[in-house]
Amino acid sequence: MEDLQETVNRLPHEPGIYIYKNAHHRVIYVGKAKDLSRRVKQYFQRKDEFDIKTSRLVSQVAYIDTIPTTSEFDALLLEAKLIRSYLPKYNVI
Numbered sequence: 001m002e003d004l005q006e007t008v009n010r011l012p013h014e015p016g017i018y019i020y021k022n023a024h025h026r027v028i029y030v031g032k033a034k035d036l037s038r039r040v041k042q043y044f045q046r047k048d049e050f051d052i053k054t055s056r057l058v059s060q061v062a063y064i065d066t067i068p069t070t071s072e073f074d075a076l077l078l079e080a081k082l083i084r085s086y087l088p089k090y091n092v093i
Helices: 004-009 036-045 052-060 072-086
Strands: 016-021 027-033 063-068
Touching: 004 036, 004 063, 016 036, 016 072, 027 036, 027 052, 027 072, 036 052, 036 063
Parallel strands: none
Antiparallel strands: 016 027, 016 063
């Protein structure tokens, strides 16, 4: 099984969706990014700068899935669809 940091280091520099899952593979957060690599790395490099909710989210991430898209707009549409589908704990309406 791949280490979480290895997964983060391998992310592409392209637009898309990132999906955080807990140890039970349950989707806990869906986010969009214009650069997947940069956006996801922000969560794991600046842990001390987050509010309580974000700190708790990051501490529960065990797996990261990504879905590259052709544009940031496509990522926005897909993010909304996935949030409606999964109802992740850490996404707010």
